[in-house]
Amino acid sequence: MLILFLVVLAMGLTDAATLEKIAVLHRHGARSPLGVVNGGLVCEYPYCQLTDNGKAMCRSLGLYLQQEYNASSLLSFPSRYNVSFIASEATEYPRVVISAEAMIMGFYEGREPLPFVDFAPKTTDLRLCMWQSWPTWKIRSTYNHELHVDDAWVKALIGEDGLQMIGQYFGIESLCTADPTDCISFVQDFISCNVSSGAPVPSFLMNNWTVYRQVVSRFLGRILGYNRSSHYSTQVGSLGYPYVTSVLQYFSDPSAPLMRMKHSAAHDWTLIAVYSALGIWSVQDAGNERFVPRFAETLILERWQGDDGRQYVKGRWGFPDQAPGNHTYSFQVANLSCIDANGTLYKALDTAGQWCLQDDLERFVNTTAPLSSLGVCYASDNMLQNENCDGDAAPPVGSRCYFYRQHCPQAPCGQTDGAIADPARGLKCQTNQLGKDTPFLVATIVALVSPSLLAGAIGGFYFAAKIKNFLWGSKGTAEENKPIAQ
Ligand SMILES: *[C@@H]1O[C@H](CO)[C@@H](O)[C@H](O)[C@H]1NC(C)=O
Ligand SMILES: *[C@@H]1O[C@H](CO)[C@@H](O)[C@H](O)[C@H]1NC(C)=O
Ligand SMILES: *[C@@H]1O[C@H](CO)[C@@H](O)[C@H](O)[C@H]1NC(C)=O
Ligand SMILES: *[C@@H]1O[C@H](CO)[C@@H](O)[C@H](O)[C@H]1NC(C)=O
Ligand SMILES: *[C@@H]1O[C@H](CO)[C@@H](O)[C@H](O)[C@H]1NC(C)=O
Numbered sequence: 001m002l003i004l005f006l007v008v009l010a011m012g013l014t015d016a017a018t019l020e021k022i023a024v025l026h027r028h029g030a031r032s033p034l035g036v037v038n039g040g041l042v043c044e045y046p047y048c049q050l051t052d053n054g055k056a057m058c059r060s061l062g063l064y065l066q067q068e069y070n071a072s073s074l075l076s077f078p079s080r081y082n083v084s085f086i087a088s089e090a091t092e093y094p095r096v097v098i099s100a101e102a103m104i105m106g107f108y109e110g111r112e113p114l115p116f117v118d119f120a121p122k123t124t125d126l127r128l129c130m131w132q133s134w135p136t137w138k139i140r141s142t143y144n145h146e147l148h149v150d151d152a153w154v155k156a157l158i159g160e161d162g163l164q165m166i167g168q169y170f171g172i173e174s175l176c177t178a179d180p181t182d183c184i185s186f187v188q189d190f191i192s193c194n195v196s197s198g199a200p201v202p203s204f205l206m207n208n209w210t211v212y213r214q215v216v217s218r219f220l221g222r223i224l225g226y227n228r229s230s231h232y233s234t235q236v237g238s239l240g241y242p243y244v245t246s247v248l249q250y251f252s253d254p255s256a257p258l259m260r261m262k263h264s265a266a267h268d269w270t271l272i273a274v275y276s277a278l279g280i281w282s283v284q285d286a287g288n289e290r291f292v293p294r295f296a297e298t299l300i301l302e303r304w305q306g307d308d309g310r311q312y313v314k315g316r317w318g319f320p321d322q323a324p325g326n327h328t329y330s331f332q333v334a335n336l337s338c339i340d341a342n343g344t345l346y347k348a349l350d351t352a353g354q355w356c357l358q359d360d361l362e363r364f365v366n367t368t369a370p371l372s373s374l375g376v377c378y379a380s381d382n383m384l385q386n387e388n389c390d391g392d393a394a395p396p397v398g399s400r401c402y403f404y405r406q407h408c409p410q411a412p413c414g415q416t417d418g419a420i421a422d423p424a425r426g427l428k429c430q431t432n433q434l435g436k437d438t439p440f441l442v443a444t445i446v447a448l449v450s451p452s453l454l455a456g457a458i459g460g461f462y463f464a465a466k467i468k469n470f471l472w473g474s475k476g477t478a479e480e481n482k483p484i485a486q
Helices: 002-015 053-071 094-107 134-141 140-145 149-156 160-170 173-178 180-199 211-223 229-237 241-252 270-279 358-366 379-386 400-407 440-449 453-472
Strands: 018-027 035-037 038-040 086-090 259-266 299-307 310-321 329-333 337-339 345-347 420-422 428-430
Touching: 002 211, 018 053, 018 094, 018 241, 018 270, 053 180, 053 259, 053 310, 053 329, 086 094, 086 160, 094 259, 134 140, 134 379, 134 400, 140 211, 149 180, 149 211, 160 173, 160 299, 173 180, 180 211, 211 270, 241 259, 241 270, 241 299, 241 310, 241 358, 259 270, 270 299, 270 337, 299 329, 310 358
Parallel strands: 018 259, 086 259
Antiparallel strands: 018 299, 035 038, 299 310, 310 329, 337 345, 420 428
16 A cells, blocks of 8 residues: 555656746836936936835845745755856846846845846847847837827827826926827836835826826837737847747757756846747737836746656746835736647647647747848838938948948948948948958958958958947947837
């Protein structure tokens, strides 16, 4: 009897699904509101700074993850902080780096870890910071391109009087008249900041918070959501594709067997892009206020070995209590979209395990891959024209065209067939024939480093950029003007 029991128990144990790894992606914690400076919005120091409540939210996430995964023995982490087990990264924003550190502090509560958080420069961070790094986003002016699409709808929803009242209250009348979507995004964000710090919010604003959130949800969907019926969207692929692909690679990577948690801190914008690549968000969700990520909102992707020996992925998403206090998290299982080997789409929540085979998830994610071979460098003639980027001339330093040519040396350049952007001549488009015209730097590098002119030009750009940075420091570039609510 006892032996039978032990055998059954042993079978039960070996047969049970086991959790192997997780990937955790979260928004930074609560921060102070944007500032209004000369009637415009500013999200730089001294505005938009992570608050103590914001740190506490991320610490609460760390405590939750330790309880949920380690204390429960689903995944074991040594008691001392050890980067062989957790890899943390953030975007190049102080509030995000500190949020990631706070999460690690919470995970190792009482053991005073010295957190290590990696980050890449914004302009090269293709996975977490697409609006600063994707050349196609810059050349298309995606933010400005979408900002006015819903003007009439926003005006009808909020009312001209409502917009005027908000404008007066915050001293941003002209913004609320000219850019109603920005105006409402600002208010929505301001309310969430005050709620997170326990500060009062006048009832005429609080009563409309949900409506404001609908406006923001629609706008976020426009700038970050993957839209299968948009030619542009399918050419560049979903903005979350690079991140999700990197997670799936990590899940399948046998070369770092100790690594159990890949941890990334980022922005609300990042979350929408990633939800979209996973099919948690789809076009119908534009306007659904659930898709305006809260402070410290988190997506956890779990990789399981099923009792059938196959690999599954389960998603969970949630956010902490926003008001000051203990910031308790509540999570739900995410309705991931997946495609089986026969090509049939299904949803994770419609399966018994509430998960998908990893291959099936990957098959869905693959449907959001860029169709254009230029990918993040994709640009239509219109986009190039609108940014004066269709001629041969050298673009102004700091312009969108400059950024585009700098980061897309393989993209078509100017009017001349087969021309390349010459880094030694301010990214002027030059024919790719080597002539006496060819700048010395490029010519030297071509001669020394590479038999291929294109690769030589890229090398030339690399050195030219280094030298420029060395001589002048890296100059601020004209950026996407209003990075609201990230
Ligand atoms: C994980 O759990 C084990 C066993 O309970 C414990 O010894 C260890 O300290 C925990 N690790 C962390 C990071 O808390
Ligand atoms: C981290 O864990 C690995 C594997 O157990 C171990 O070899 C290494 O010494 C640990 N590092 C630290 C700093 O404790
Ligand atoms: C937010 O709180 C501050 C500080 O209490 C207050 O001055 C401000 O009016 C509040 N703003 C909004 C939009 O609720
Ligand atoms: C998951 O998504 C499918 C398709 O959109 C939907 O029919 C189903 O109700 C969703 N499940 C849950 C529990 O939300
Ligand atoms: C997804 O795409 C990648 C590369 O494009 C490919 O290697 C992989 O096999 C695809 N995955 C599935 C499940 O089709």
